[in-house]
Amino acid sequence: MGDLVPAPWGGYLVTGYDACNQVLRGRHWLVPDFAWQDRQTETERWHAVATQEMSGTLSRLNAPEHTRQRHSLGNLFDRRTLQDMAPDIEADVTALLDRLAERIRVDGVADLSALVSERLPINTVGRWLDIAPEDYAHILEITHNQVHAQELLPSKSQLAISEEATLHLRRYFTDLVQGRRKNPGDDVVSGWIRTWDALESDREVTDRIVYQLTMFVTIASLETTATMLSTLVWSLLRSPGSWEGLRARPEHIDGAIEEALRYDPPIRLNSRVAGEDTEVAGVFVPKDTMVHVMYGAANHDPRRNPDPQVFDILRKGSHIAFGGGAHYCLGAGLAKLEARILLGQLLRRFPTLRAAAPPEYAPRMVFHRVTSLRVTA
Numbered sequence: 001m002g003d004l005v006p007a008p009w010g011g012y013l014v015t016g017y018d019a020c021n022q023v024l025r026g027r028h029w030l031v032p033d034f035a036w037q038d039r040q041t042e043t044e045r046w047h048a049v050a051t052q053e054m055s056g057t058l059s060r061l062n063a064p065e066h067t068r069q070r071h072s073l074g075n076l077f078d079r080r081t082l083q084d085m086a087p088d089i090e091a092d093v094t095a096l097l098d099r100l101a102e103r104i105r106v107d108g109v110a111d112l113s114a115l116v117s118e119r120l121p122i123n124t125v126g127r128w129l130d131i132a133p134e135d136y137a138h139i140l141e142i143t144h145n146q147v148h149a150q151e152l153l154p155s156k157s158q159l160a161i162s163e164e165a166t167l168h169l170r171r172y173f174t175d176l177v178q179g180r181r182k183n184p185g186d187d188v189v190s191g192w193i194r195t196w197d198a199l200e201s202d203r204e205v206t207d208r209i210v211y212q213l214t215m216f217v218t219i220a221s222l223e224t225t226a227t228m229l230s231t232l233v234w235s236l237l238r239s240p241g242s243w244e245g246l247r248a249r250p251e252h253i254d255g256a257i258e259e260a261l262r263y264d265p266p267i268r269l270n271s272r273v274a275g276e277d278t279e280v281a282g283v284f285v286p287k288d289t290m291v292h293v294m295y296g297a298a299n300h301d302p303r304r305n306p307d308p309q310v311f312d313i314l315r316k317g318s319h320i321a322f323g324g325g326a327h328y329c330l331g332a333g334l335a336k337l338e339a340r341i342l343l344g345q346l347l348r349r350f351p352t353l354r355a356a357a358p359p360e361y362a363p364r365m366v367f368h369r370v371t372s373l374r375v376t377a
């Protein structure tokens with residue numbers, strides 16, 4: 001239908017790989033921040049509590065505040081940090097796969113999504129942020145519910161579910177930051193407090209920013225990674241010979257991860273607004289127009305990835321599953337590390353792994369979520 005397709009509700013869907021990249025990286029393009037939201041006539045969505053709360057976070061800030069906050073975080077997962085995190089992730093994967101094996105032994109089948117994919121990201125990020133393990137279940141529940149407000153056209157009931165989750169998230173992470181302020185340690189959040197105390201004289205401002213960073217990084221890291229892990233395993237199990245092939249040639253594990261991200265990205269689209277009158281793929285786009293960058297469509301653009309519907313771990317293709325430009329995902333390295341460790345152990349320990357049924361998905365449009373992936377061996 002073209003690189004730029006009018007959306008029935010206004011604005012455009014951007015589908016082509018190059019056009020999507022142009023929007024993500026172009027200096028005429030912004031994220032829909034508070035200033036843009038205030039200029040909209042449709043207030044129900046933009047003024048909703050959950051939308052407003054998200055709009056204060058990194059993903060909805062433009063320069064110069066976005067640059068300042070991003071700079072304060074630095075490279076969250078540099079090579080050294082990932083190296084330090086790897087042994088704990090290895091041990092965690094071993095324990096999670098012990099449980100998977102036991103369940104398969106007893107019941108014949110087990111849900112890889114619930115037992116492994118959902119658990120690994122919260123265990124990893126929870127340990128990194130020094131969050132108490134007994135809180136993980138609560139955090140998972142509220143982060144799953146919060147994302148509805150970020151769907152393409154959230155309904156009233158979706159906004160209400162998100163609002164309740166947002167209030168829980170606010171309470172939980174505000175308390176967490178207050179706790180670290182009272183008892184600082186050598187953990188990540190205490191480090192962010194120290195960084196921001198040096199940048200801002202007002203403690204209230206510092207604590208709000210650290211709350212927003214901590215809450216957002218947590219949300220951004222959980223469902224995305226969980227979906228990627230299940231999708232990766234499912235993509236391999238459904239394509240004949242891939243599992244056995246990868247067992248024989250584990251040096252292609254990284255290629256398999258990239259291909260799964262290309263083929264079936266956990267986040268389907270992201271929105272941007274034109275900061276001034278501009279043009280994309282020959283179409284005039286007036287200032288303030290919202291466009292939706294379709295990550296999945298871009299990854300399946302045959303001009304970039306020939307035969308895009310073929311899942312091929314040797315492809316060496318390109319994808320924008322982690323976005324691009326100033327807002328490029330800060331956790332890409334960590335997500336891939338979790339996938340690499342999980343896949344390595346799964347291949348070694350479950351040579352005959354098979355899907356017992358196709359995965360089940362939550363009824364979502366933007367944030368793809370696998371709710372179940374039953375496997376057997």
Ligand code: HEM
Binds near residue numbers: 125332
């Ligand atoms: C497979 C897993 C993941 C996927 C597919 C994913 C995808 C994305 C995408 C598409 C964006 C938006 C980029 C844009 O607007 O151009 C993003 C932003 C972000 N992600 Fe991820 N992500 C994943 C895992 C993680 C993890 C594990 C973390 C942290 C531990 C994380 C932290 C962030 C943050 C903080 C941002 C906001 C960056 C900004 O606005 O400057 N993500 N991610």
